[in-house]
Structure formats: structure tokens, C-alpha cells
Amino acid sequence: MTPPRLLPRSTRRAVIALCAAAGLLLHGAARAAEGQLRIAQQFGIVYLLLNVAQEHKLIEKHGKAAGVDIKVDFIQLSGGSAVNDALLAGNIDIAGAGVGPLFTLWDRTRGRQNVKGVASLGNFPYxxxxxxxxxxxxxxxxxxxxxxxxxxxxxxxxxxxxxxxxxxxxxxxxxxxxxxxxxxxxxxxxxxxxxxxxxxxxxxxxxxxxxxxxxxxxxxxxxxxxxxxxGGPASATVLYATEKFRSESPRTYKAFLDALDEAAQWIARNPEQAADAYLRTGGGNIDRKLLLSIIKNPEVQFKVRPQNTLGLGQFLHRVGAIKHRPEALKDYFFDDPRIAGGN
Missing domain, CATH: 3.40.190.10 (Periplasmic binding protein-like II)
Known part of the structure; x- marks a missing residue:
């Protein structure tokens, strides 16, 4: 086999310089990702955690505590297909949709974008x-x-x-x-x-x-x-993201989870104010008394830890709707202390 020819020294220096510059640009791009957060949400009170986080600027608050100024954009979409397309196209950073679309995208992106769940938005009967x-x-x-x-x-x-x-x-x-x-x-x-x-x-x-x-x-x-x-209370609506976003924006990611966790605790303490927050952030024309009865419904629980999601994923695998069988929450949700213990 003929040995590879070495480039002239001057050319090698130029290539090394270009690679170094490219590395700086890539590092800068990764750093620039910190502080940008585009969140897709759909319709309904199942997105109340996001409504409260938006109203009280909780994501920005936790971002500043972590030393990063976060610009948050909330994007209204309808349907898991539209949300999934937006995430894969890079038009959003966090997807808000049902656990069904999460399993679809988790299955489709394994070994590539590696989409996984970030948090639950709570348990809601549909x-x-x-x-x-x-x-x-x-x-x-x-x-x-x-x-x-x-x-x-x-x-x-x-x-x-x-x-x-x-x-x-x-x-x-x-x-x-x-x-x-x-x-x-x-x-x-x-x-x-x-x-x-x-x-x-x-x-x-x-x-x-x-x-x-x-x-x-x-x-x-x-x-x-x-x-x-x-078979019981379940986290039907969840948030998910690509592995790239999580790895390139760790402080933004953590600030987002911290904000969601604070929003969940705040709603539990302040159901009346939570109802008003929903109405102010585009809740639409709904009777406030009816809205409050939903928030206080014992079957409704606002929390970030997923519950009773694995069974649906295993069903989807059993009937051939997804190729990979999820065995545990860690398969399709990113690791985090607030998520650990879910199912």
C-alpha cells in the first residue's frame, strides 16, 4: 500500500490554524446556545406550569441565579406531529406534547438526535x-x-x-x-x-x-x-428535548427544570392565583369557577416527576408502533434528581 503523502509544512500550519478557528467557532456556538430557550406549548390547562413560569418569569429568575440571562420564547402549536417537526427542524428547544409523541420521537431519533423527556407537566385525566x-x-x-x-x-x-x-x-x-x-x-x-x-x-x-x-x-x-x-393517574403531557440542547445548554436546561419545579409548588399553594395566571396568559374564554374546580380536582396533580408512562410505551412497542421497547423511565427521560423515581 502506498503511504499517504504529507502536506507541505506551510499547508499543514494553515490547516491547523483553520481547525483551531473552527473549534473556537463551534465552542462559541455551543456557548451562544446558553441563554436561548424556545418552548412549544399547545392548548389547555395541562400547560399551567408553563403559564405560571411565563407569568412570574421563573425561568429568567433561575437563569440569573446560575449566571446566565435567558431569553424565553413561547410558541403556540397544535398537535404532536407539528411539535415534533419543529423540534427536529431546530425551530424549538423544548417540545410540549403528549407522551405518545415523545415515544414516537424517542424511538425515531435513537442514536441520532436522541430525543428524551425533560419533565412531566402533571397528571391529568383526559x-x-x-x-x-x-x-x-x-x-x-x-x-x-x-x-x-x-x-x-x-x-x-x-x-x-x-x-x-x-x-x-x-x-x-x-x-x-x-x-x-x-x-x-x-x-x-x-x-x-x-x-x-x-x-x-x-x-x-x-x-x-x-x-x-x-x-x-x-x-x-x-x-x-x-x-x-x-390503569390510574398518568402523566399524559410532557416536555422533551434533544440531547444536543441538554449538553450544550446545561445551565439553561437546569434553570428551566428549577422553574418548573417552583411553578408546581406555587400552584399547589395558590390555586386561585394560578387560575388567574392561566386566564391572563391566553387561557381563553372559560368560566373562572369551572377553571378553579379543575385545578382543585383531586385527580389533577401538578408535578414534574412522570407517573405511569412506561405502560403506554411498552404497548406501542408490542403492537409495532415503535421499534424499541422502553424498559425503564431512564430509557426515554433524561437523568435528573427531580425525575428519578418516576415511571
Whole structure:
């Protein structure tokens, strides 16, 4: 084999200088990432931790304590697919979506972007609500019905409905109701259920939209509860990020988690003020009394430690929706003392 030819010394010096300059630029880029935080959130009171953090500037507060000025941008999106696309495109740093989209992206990015969970937003019961009097359970849906949810086959609502279908008809029929699903933002879906007279006859939503539907339309009733499908209280909505963001922005990452943890404790102590914070940060047109009843609901828990998420991930692997089987929380959530002990 012919030995490789060495470059002339002058050329080697130039290459070394260019590499050194590139290294400085890369180091500068990594450092520049500290202090930038773009967070995608969707609709509903399940994002109250972010609302409180935004209202009280908790992320900025904890950033300054760590010696970094953090510029925080909150970006409103709808549906796990849109959130996942934004994260992979580098348009956001933290994704807020259901645990279903997290499992999808964790599975797809293993060995590459290595997307994992950052924190839970709490435990919330999700209701499948219908305004069709003929529907008593999911077996009563027909081809004439349409079920609105954030993203077909990806959102946590869609995944829970698949899990319920598998429990009723067997794993081979897990996606039996996918053909009836329609992607629609929660506010629009709630309006359709309340008003009636549209092709939308059911909505798998989240608080407060499901509660508004039940309060405003006498014909609306609950067909399915997520807690019944998942076997108890569960963290249906979570936050997640790429490994690159976590490694390049450790102080920003920690400040974000510190802020979330403080927001959770503050909400538990101040439910009335938390309701006002939600209304001020774009909570929409909702009766304050109804909102407060949701925040105080014993089934609702605001906390950053995930609970009862592993079962859904293992179900998705069992039916072939994801390739890799999660065995423990550490597989799909980043390590952190506040997250440890979750499941």
C-alpha cells in the first residue's frame, strides 16, 4: 500500500490554524446556545406550569441565579406531529406534547438526535366526550362518526384510544378507530361538540375543553377516561428535548427544570392565583369557577416527576408502533434528581 503523502509544512500550519478557528467557532456556538430557550406549548390547562413560569418569569429568575440571562420564547402549536417537526427542524428547544409523541420521537431519533423527556407537566385525566346519544362506549362508533383529537395516530389521545381498542378487540385491532379520527385543535373541537350539527361527534380532549363541553351541552357525556385505560393517574403531557440542547445548554436546561419545579409548588399553594395566571396568559374564554374546580380536582396533580408512562410505551412497542421497547423511565427521560423515581 502506498503511504499517504504529507502536506507541505506551510499547508499543514494553515490547516491547523483553520481547525483551531473552527473549534473556537463551534465552542462559541455551543456557548451562544446558553441563554436561548424556545418552548412549544399547545392548548389547555395541562400547560399551567408553563403559564405560571411565563407569568412570574421563573425561568429568567433561575437563569440569573446560575449566571446566565435567558431569553424565553413561547410558541403556540397544535398537535404532536407539528411539535415534533419543529423540534427536529431546530425551530424549538423544548417540545410540549403528549407522551405518545415523545415515544414516537424517542424511538425515531435513537442514536441520532436522541430525543428524551425533560419533565412531566402533571397528571391529568383526559376524557373522550361525545354529543351523539347513540354512543355509550367506543364499540358504538360507526363510519358516520368523527373523533376530533390533536394528531391522528400520534397524539397521546390517539394512542390511548388505540390502547383502549386493543383492550376491547385485541392487539391486532389496536388502530381500528384511526379511520374515524380527525386532527383538530382543542378549541375548535370543543366548539363543535358544544354547538353540534357538524361531522364531529366526539372529542378526545384535555382540561379545560372537555369540562366546558360537559358543562355547556346537556347531551355531551364521557365515553372513555384515560385513567381507566392506563390503569390510574398518568402523566399524559410532557416536555422533551434533544440531547444536543441538554449538553450544550446545561445551565439553561437546569434553570428551566428549577422553574418548573417552583411553578408546581406555587400552584399547589395558590390555586386561585394560578387560575388567574392561566386566564391572563391566553387561557381563553372559560368560566373562572369551572377553571378553579379543575385545578382543585383531586385527580389533577401538578408535578414534574412522570407517573405511569412506561405502560403506554411498552404497548406501542408490542403492537409495532415503535421499534424499541422502553424498559425503564431512564430509557426515554433524561437523568435528573427531580425525575428519578418516576415511571
Amino acid at each position: 376524557y373522550l366526550v361525545t354529543n351523539n346519544p347513540a354512543i355509550k362506549g367506543i364499540a358504538d362508533f360507526t363510519g358516520k362518526d368523527r373523533i376530533a383529537l390533536p394528531a391522528v395516530g400520534v397524539s397521546v389521545q390517539s394512542r390511548v384510544l388505540q390502547m383502549a381498542s386493543a383492550q376491547l378487540w385485541g392487539d391486532k385491532e389496536f388502530n381500528r378507530l384511526d379511520r374515524l379520527q380527525v386532527a383538530l385543535p382543542h378549541p375548535d373541537a370543543a366548539a363543535a361538540i358544544i354547538k353540534g350539527g357538524t361531522e364531529i361527534t366526539a372529542h378526545f380532549g384535555n382540561p379545560p375543553f372537555q369540562d366546558q363541553e360537559l358543562a355547556a351541552n346537556p347531551q355531551a357525556r364521557v365515553v372513555l377516561k384515560s385513567y381507566d385505560v392506563l
